[in-house]
Amino acid sequence: MRTVDLAVAPLRELNAALHSLKPETNERRWRVLNPRGAHAVAAGIDAAVRIEIEGHVGYYCAGMNKFATVVINGNAGPGVAENMMSGKVHVTGDVSQAAGASGCGGLLQVDGNAAARCGISMKGIDIVVKGSVGHMSAFMAQAGNLVVLGDAGEALGDSIYEARLYVRGSPKSLGADCIEKPLRDEHRRDLRRLLDAAMLGGEVDVAEFKRYGSARALYHFHIDNLGSY
């Protein structure tokens, strides 16, 4: 395992070393100490390695991630795992706004709460939040799954396209064109798969969730919907 202490090593050196990893690299385990809220820690990785970060990180941690597993033992600032393509990002604490923004794939797991705009414009990423999510979560979400074990803030799924939203608690309100939909077997299977992937195994009953998605009324311009655009 390679350990990088950001109290002494420059962040750019860490990220440059991570960016230069070849797919066949033997340096598969990394540990990062003293991130002290730094921005863009372990962003832009394109290799199947595992990185454990000990402490709180700032903006855009593990952004654009491809193949890597990034574990943050702490809280993360705005835009954690934004634009993730694949792999897994696991935050043991809370995350700030826009977690998983525009993510195309992979899994973002948050053990604490997520703030506003979690999963904004998500495009295929799966997000599992053990706590609650803030207002405007899944705003303009296009594809992927957002699973929330707690509650959701105001205007959940505003202007949503085809993403699936599962909430165990209750949303404060639903955004424009977001409606509750029936939870069918295929959705229960999906939920089980996502909860298993987030290591929540048997402790959560999928029947407790409600599903939300798009009413598909705002896809095309219609004069009657003018007030909702």
Place this chain on the structure above:
Amino acid sequence: MCGIVGLFLKDKALEPQLGGLVAGMLATMCDRGPDSAGFAVYGDSQPDRVKLTLRGPSPAALQALVPKLAMTAGTPVAPVMRDTHLTILVPTACETAVRDEIAASAPEVTVVGAGRRMEIFKEVGRPDTVASRFDLARMSGTHAIGHTRMATESAVTTNGAHPFTTGPDQCLVHNGSLSNHNAVRRTLVREGLSFETDNDSEVAAGYLTWRMREGLSLGDALQASLRDLDGFYTFVVGTESGFGVLRDPIACKPAVMAETERWVAFGTEYRALVDLPGVAAAKMWEPEPAKVYFWERG
């Protein structure tokens, strides 16, 4: 951008370190606001005395004023020079006379803050440089708020730097931008307030001053601002006994709070808090949008 920091001490033993801790927090926020910086420190008070912070074009101009002000006050005024700023302590009954004397004999000097305990310092320049010019690191007190500015709405000037005072022992710092500040400013001017800059944050400060003059408490004035101020903002207000925090309902502007047995701290980013004693074990959270928070000394 812009950066805000705030520190409120519960543990008296930390009070001599207040300035040092806040200077460190402010320095971390340099890259969020390299244009200018300012801070308000709440230190000692004396019965029947008001503390005035004066800003002048040069230390000499301020120094020259001291004997005249002592004469007006009828007592020594305990002057403390810090770069372009001077703090004095005058009998509360003489405050108006002292202000009149300043206006008459040194119109280039402005009173930037007044109160029993508050001192305000702000200047153009990198925040860490500004903090060391005023020797923030050696100030003591119970709480302080600070600001690093990246100007978006108006010019980079000392007057445009934060904090803005909103009344005795009260000041405001702001991260964000208001979109209806011109309209609000026109309304406030009609109500008799005057403004020195085109700055949107000065309008927010003026708005709170006006609301409190109309009889609202600071908390209610902040609540009312949610309806009347349009734009993005995180406000932190300093008061004699503590500080308050308000984020707009959209809450785009980042904010993090932390609390231990010994202190409560605010930072635009967690980076600002990393060197506070015991931060690893602190309770940490993001303030809710559109919710007024206050921490006050009991």
